[in-house]
Amino acid sequence: MTQYKMAASGLDFYYGDFKALKDISLNFVEKEVTALIGPSGCGKSTFLRCLNRMNDLIPGTRVDGLVALDGEDIYDARLDVVELRRRVGMVFQKPNPFPKTIFENVAYGLRVNGWTDKAAIAERVEESLQHAALFNEVKDRLHSSALGLSGGQQQRLCIARALAVRPEVLLMDEPASALDPIATQKIEELIHVLKDELTIIIVTHNMQQAARVSDVTAFFYMGELIESAPTKTMFTRPEKKQTEDYITGRFG
Numbered sequence: 097m098t099q100y101k102m103a104a105s106g107l108d109f110y111y112g113d114f115k116a117l118k119d120i121s122l123n124f125v126e127k128e129v130t131a132l133i134g135p136s137g138c139g140k141s142t143f144l145r146c147l148n149r150m151n152d153l154i155p156g157t158r159v160d161g162l163v164a165l166d167g168e169d170i171y172d173a174r175l176d177v178v179e180l181r182r183r184v185g186m187v188f189q190k191p192n193p194f195p196k197t198i199f200e201n202v203a204y205g206l207r208v209n210g211w212t213d214k215a216a217i218a219e220r221v222e223e224s225l226q227h228a229a230l231f232n233e234v235k236d237r238l239h240s241s242a243l244g245l246s247g248g249q250q251q252r253l254c255i256a257r258a259l260a261v262r263p264e265v266l267l268m269d270e271p272a273s274a275l276d277p278i279a280t281q282k283i284e285e286l287i288h289v290l291k292d293e294l295t296i297i298i299v300t301h302n303m304q305q306a307a308r309v310s311d312v313t314a315f316f317y318m319g320e321l322i323e324s325a326p327t328k329t330m331f332t333r334p335e336k337k338q339t340e341d342y343i344t345g346r347f348g
């Protein structure tokens with residue numbers, strides 16, 4: 097039996113009485129990129145946030161069903177949520193660096209995880225910035241404010257910050273939608289490189305982007321998963337009429 101890196105099965109999610117996700121079952125193969133697509137409000141971000149329990153932070157919400165990481169239920173009461181979020185990192189739509197230096201942004205997660213050895217921290221910070229394809233642009237100003245970087249650089253810094261704690265899965269919620277085309281291209285190139293080591297799940301509104309970066313695409317509509325398939329199949333021979341209508345731009 098294939099052991100999936102992550103798997104959701106029969107997942108329902110409620111904001112109060114509103115059921116935002118209905119019986120979602122979707123598996124994620126290790127080191128593949130999965131794109132979540134669908135019209136605004138269909139539940140893509142809600143689903144993404146279920147995968148590292150970010151929704152726990154929203155009062156009045158409830159989740160039913162199972163989400164597994166390496167076969168283990170992430171909603172188990174005994175699970176350490178801090179460790180879960182170390183293993184399943186997240187990058188958001190708007191770059192959100194802390195008002196600290198570039199160095200301290202990347203070192204942040206290490207310090208939270210108890211690192212104190214200065215040399216080890218410096219080494220991991222450099223490695224993470226290299227990994228996020230940002231090091232060469234910032235190496236001479238590591239101790240300047242991160243807020244002085246361009247939007248695209250800030251987003252790569254946020255990726256470096258997520259990578260510093262060596263996650264196994266990276267959740268990306270429209271990571272390039274606030275960026276210009278050149279910065280977007282850099283993020284897409286980075287996804288190609290990162291998937292050698294990580295399982296990536298990305299929400300995107302941009303169908304061309306989904307087609308370029310992902311191995312598998314999943315189409316959501318009104319809280320339901322309509323279909324998921326290898327990206328090539330999805331964009332050439334979707335099974336469901338709703339998927340076809342969406343990817344050909346007939347709605348959404």
Ligand SMILES: Nc1ncnc2c1ncn2[C@@H]1O[C@H](COP(=O)(O)OP(=O)(O)OP(=O)(O)O)[C@@H](O)[C@H]1O
Binds near residue numbers: 114136139140143
């Ligand atoms: N904090 C919240 N409280 C109540 N309802 C919410 C909350 N967040 C999202 N919703 C609702 O849940 C549904 C799914 O929202 P979600 O943000 O997951 O969709 P989405 O597909 O990611 O949309 P978009 O592409 O516009 O970001 C929507 O109807 C939305 O209004």
